[in-house]
Amino acid sequence: MENFKVGELPSVYYIPDFVTAEQERKLIDQIHAAPRTKWRELKGRRLQYWGGMVHEKGMIPEPVPKWLEGVLTGIAAKTDMFPSPLNHVLINEYLPGQGIMPHQDGPMYYPVVAILSLGSPAVMRFTPRKSSSPHHPDDSQATTEPGTNLSSAVDSPSHSSSQEHTAANALASEASGLSGHSDSSAAAQASCQETGQTANVMQNGTADSGKSVFSKFEDQLGFTGARKPSHCSVVLMPRSLLIFKDEAYTDHLHGIDESMEHEIDETVVNLPALEIPGFLDVEQRSFLPSLGGESLPQTVPRLGPRLSLTCRHVLKVRKAMFRIR
Ligand SMILES: O=C(O)CCC(=O)C(=O)O
Ligand SMILES: [Fe+2]
Numbered sequence: 001m002e003n004f005k006v007g008e009l010p011s012v013y014y015i016p017d018f019v020t021a022e023q024e025r026k027l028i029d030q031i032h033a034a035p036r037t038k039w040r041e042l043k044g045r046r047l048q049y050w051g052g053m054v055h056e057k058g059m060i061p062e063p064v065p066k067w068l069e070g071v072l073t074g075i076a077a078k079t080d081m082f083p084s085p086l087n088h089v090l091i092n093e094y095l096p097g098q099g100i101m102p103h104q105d106g107p108m109y110y111p112v113v114a115i116l117s118l119g120s121p122a123v124m125r126f127t128p129r130k131s132s133s134p135h136h137p138d139d140s141q142a143t144t145e146p147g148t149n150l151s152s153a154v155d156s157p158s159h160s161s162s163q164e165h166t167a168a169n170a171l172a173s174e175a176s177g178l179s180g181h182s183d184s185s186a187a188a189q190a191s192c193q194e195t196g197q198t199a200n201v202m203q204n205g206t207a208d209s210g211k212s213v214f215s216k217f218e219d220q221l222g223f224t225g226a227r228k229p230s231h232c233s234v235v236l237m238p239r240s241l242l243i244f245k246d247e248a249y250t251d252h253l254h255g256i257d258e259s260m261e262h263e264i265d266e267t268v269v270n271l272p273a274l275e276i277p278g279f280l281d282v283e284q285r286s287f288l289p290s291l292g293g294e295s296l297p298q299t300v301p302r303l304g305p306r307l308s309l310t311c312r313h314v315l316k317v318r319k320a321m322f323r324i325r
Contacts, residue, residue, distance in 0.1 A: 006269040028119065034048055049088070123264070128251060
């Protein structure tokens with residue numbers, strides 16, 4: 001995994017092309033095939049959650065469908081960063097211009113998150129948490145499943161350091177009931193040879209020519225090279241997997257701007273991602289005649305829907321009382 005580490009903020013990992021285009025298409029189809037009632041409409045986006053309702057007293061588990069189980073076991077197998085099986089997936093759908101306010105995922109989850117991106121690209125920004133920052137009610141919905149009677153502690157404006165999804169104290173009991181399958185996962189079959197090379201370039205910052213890849217990109221984009229380690233942005237390309245933990249999880253907020261274009265600025269830590277074929281597909285490029293083959297875009301245009309699968313391990317899981325079939 002160290003090959004996929006990006007930037008100086010501990011600890012952010014970016015794996016390009018974690019799933020293939022075919023796997024991406026199948027996942028998008030599966031998401032859209034879910035019953036309409038699975039969608040929760042929020043002000044700025046809509047979401048589905050799978051694995052159960054997250055509650056401060058513990059998640060009431062529900063079986064994860066096969067197609068998602070493959071993603072979860074694939075992530076666990078390929079990344080080796082989760083000590084227990086991932087048991088929860090939040091699927092966010094963003095239309096052009098939609099985003100998610102800066103927030104923290106909070107103590108209901110084991111503090112490592114894996115986000116698989118599908119569809120249109122976007123930029124995620126990490127900013128240091130300030131205790132005086134205002135509370136965003138929307139944030140609590142982002143990761144704690146609105147409409148599920150989550151405790152008032154989540155939405156309480158009096159709640160301490162504001163943006164956090166502090167639904168409860170850190171919970172320690174292990175999740176149960178979801179056994180891992182280490183094979184046959186869509187994600188596990190994702191090509192890793194191709195990605196390994198790109199990742200090395202991302203990590204080491206040097207291409208074969210010996211010239212720093214970052215300086216090449218920074219020259220093209222007119223950057224001065226003064227990146228602040230604490231401010232980090234990651235371009236989330238379709239089919240990529242972002243993983244973050246440590247300070248990025250506990251001391252930083254993460255969010256996606258609600259705008260029609262995401263600026264590629266000096267905080268972006270995975271500039272080489274922009275050079276990967278397919279940064280914008282042919283259809284998207286036709287909207288932007290200025291985007292030639294050689295020149296790097298200055299922004300990520302939001303031209304179509306983006307779907308993200310936020311995969312986590314909910315720490316406290318309750319026994320399912322009964323199931324209606
Ligand atoms: O859509 C994304 O990439 C981010 C989602 C997120 O931060 C969350 O669900 O907590
Ligand atoms: Fe989040």
